[in-house]
Amino acid sequence: MSDTEVLAAPAAAPAPARAPSATVLLVDDEPSILSALRRLFRPQGWRTLTAEGGEAGLELARQESVDLVISDMRMPGIDGAQFLQRMRELQPDAVRILLTGYADISSTIAAINGGQIHRYIAKPWDDNDIILVVREALARRGLELRNRELVELTARQNEELRDLNAKLEERVRQRTAEIAQINDMLELAYSELKSNFMLSMRIFAGLMDLRxxxxxxxxxxxxxxxxxxxxxxxxxxxxxxxxxxxxxxxxxxxxxxxxxxxxxxxxxxxxxxxxxxxxxxxxxxxxxxxxxxxxxxxxxxxxxxxxxxxxxxxxxxxxxxxxxxxxxxxxxxxxxxxxxxxxxxxxxxxxxxxxxxxxxxxxxxxxxxxxxxxxxxxxPLPDHAQDREIPALDLVPGMVLSRDLVSAQGTLLLAAGYAFDARVVRQVREYAQREGVKLSLYVKKDPQPAR
CATH class of the missing domain: 1.10.3210.10 (Hypothetical protein af1432)
Structure with a gap:
């Protein structure tokens, strides 16, 4: 049975800070005890569930989620110590309180060890004391659950942060690789620009030779x-x-x-x-x-x-x-x-x-x-032992010019280091035939002809 009725608190047990929506399970084989506890807890705003005996309490716990359970020690069938131990297995987060009316210390110790109870209360109890105990237990449970939620949240956030860091590191790595590639391209472009600039200067200087x-x-x-x-x-x-x-x-x-x-x-x-x-x-x-x-x-x-x-x-x-x-x-x-x-x-x-x-x-x-x-x-001038002189008609694609190619007037035609392709080979041959000169070139040995 359950009772969710909320009444004004009596003067003997004021209810300052309540734990709203808390569900309390009361287990005792004496209906009068259950009734007394239910009346005592009703003004606190707690939802109370009652069960006459341990088996009934376990069956109810299989159907309902509870925040706190109060069990009598001496009950027929399974006693309070056994009940709280099995309750711990069913709902480990529920606060467990033992209600004992006799001074059997060994039974109480068994309940503490097996059920890991929060407190035990001796019969007859003081109404204010029991209310304060339950309030403190529910508040503690709320803090523990909140702490667990925060720990889980922190763990999730840490995992998300690790994922973000991993993604960020990957993005940084990719960006770094992109920047390195861009820098390589810029260096290559700058090198080509510088080479073309110098070639232009040498060609420009060749205008004087024509003058x-x-x-x-x-x-x-x-x-x-x-x-x-x-x-x-x-x-x-x-x-x-x-x-x-x-x-x-x-x-x-x-x-x-x-x-x-x-x-x-x-x-x-x-x-x-x-x-x-x-x-x-x-x-x-x-x-x-x-x-x-x-x-x-x-x-x-x-x-x-x-x-x-x-x-x-x-x-x-x-x-x-x-x-x-x-x-x-x-x-x-x-x-x-x-x-x-x-x-x-x-x-x-x-x-x-x-x-x-x-x-x-x-x-x-x-x-x-x-x-x-x-x-x-x-x-002496740089060693040209690795050069070989060839006539223009023997030039083939893939050969690399080892010395500047200049005209009879001293004009720079091609700069050293130029790699010949089929088009330029044809132009060099046509130039030699057009000018009617015997044009020779110096190329590097062991050329790699173009395929």
């Missing part, structure tokens, strides 16, 4: 020497790059000079021609100024004819005022011009030109640069 036969190959010679001098001096990559490009383009301002002045030695130029020649570095700087990447290069080209003693042009700079890259170019440009016959009426031999550069160290040229340049001149 006048006497200038053939000068840009490549100056830039190659400048690069080796920079390495000898231990300059950083950025400085080496700027000096190399400045060497390629150092004569670009001469494109605006008349044909008659291009091959004319400076020593026999008229005053008007000399004045016009001295402006070629300014013209080069002006031509390169729109290209932001070439601004440092333009400054080096402008100052290539400055002298340490201040007697150079166009600005009369002296000493440390002259950009170091321009100080690198100065003896190299003059050396090549002496050998080519651009500075004096007679052509200097390489030995005489080197001696002239050596005499200008300290007054005209930077002493460190002169020392490095003279050392470079004594150093």
């Amino acid at each position: 006048h036969p006497s200038l053939s190959g000068q840009s490549r010679r100056v830039s190659d020497w400048a690069q080796r001098v920079c390495e000898q001096l231990g300059l950083d990559e950025r400085q080496r790059h700027d000096v190399y490009v400045a060497g390629l383009l150092h004569g670009i301002g001469k494109l605006g000079l008349p044909d008659g002045m291009l091959g004319k030695p400076i020593s026999i130029m008229s005053s008007e021609e000399s004045a016009r020649y001295r402006k070629h570095t300014l013209n080069a700087e002006a031509a390169l100024m729109p290209l932001a990447q070439l601004l440092p290069v333009a400054k080096l080209i402008r100052s290539q004819h400055e002298r340490l003693d201040g007697n150079g042009f166009p600005d009369g700079l002296e000493g440390e005022e002259i950009p170091f890259g321009a100080r690198v170019l100065a003896p190299i440009v003059d050396y090549d011009s002496l050998v080519a016959g651009f500075l004096a009426e007679r052509r200097f031999s390489p030995e005489d030109a080197a001696a002239s550069i050596r005499r200008g160290a300290g007054s005209r040229y930077d002493e460190r640069v002169v020392a490095a340049f003279l050392e470079v001149l004594k150093t």
Whole structure:
């Protein structure tokens, strides 16, 4: 039987904080005891279930979920200790209280050990005491259940957090891989862009070779020497790059000079021609100024004819005022011009030109640069033992160019490292036939022909 009636609490047992919806199971073989407890608990708002004996209580527990059970100790059939032990198996979360009316300590201990009871109450009981015990037990049960829920919630949240972390780590790994792939692509694109830029500069420098036969190959010679001098001096990559490009383009301002002045030695130029020649570095700087990447290069080209003693042009700079890259170019440009016959009426031999550069160290040229340049001149060119020379007609797809391919006029046609495909092989052959020249190329040994 059950009773859910709620009445006002009597003065003897005030009901402050109630445990709403709590279900209490009362088990006793004496109906009067059950009736008394039910009347006592009714004002507390608890739902009470009663059973006359242990078997009836177990049957009721199989049908109803209870929060607390109070059982008498001495009952026919199964006693309170046995009942509470089996109750523990049926509903382990229910609070178990033993109601005993005799001083059988061994039975009470058995109930405590087997049923793991929360409290035992001796008959006759005090109404206020028993109500306080039940309230405290229900409150404790509520806290335990809430704690269990929080522990389970924490466990679920931790598991979800682990899943999220695992997913986040996977996303970070994937994103990192994507970024690495993008960086690789950017590095490749930058490398190709840089390579194409340098090729463009070399082709641009080749315009001078087409402008006048006497200038053939000068840009490549100056830039190659400048690069080796920079390495000898231990300059950083950025400085080496700027000096190399400045060497390629150092004569670009001469494109605006008349044909008659291009091959004319400076020593026999008229005053008007000399004045016009001295402006070629300014013209080069002006031509390169729109290209932001070439601004440092333009400054080096402008100052290539400055002298340490201040007697150079166009600005009369002296000493440390002259950009170091321009100080690198100065003896190299003059050396090549002496050998080519651009500075004096007679052509200097390489030995005489080197001696002239050596005499200008300290007054005209930077002493460190002169020392490095003279050392470079004594150093043989890179070993080309791994090259082989072939006629253009023997060129096949898959071969790799090991040296720059230049025209008879000194114009760069293809840069070293170029891998030939069928289209370019055909163009090279057509060029050789069209120009009527016997064109030879240097390619790397053991080529891998294209399939």
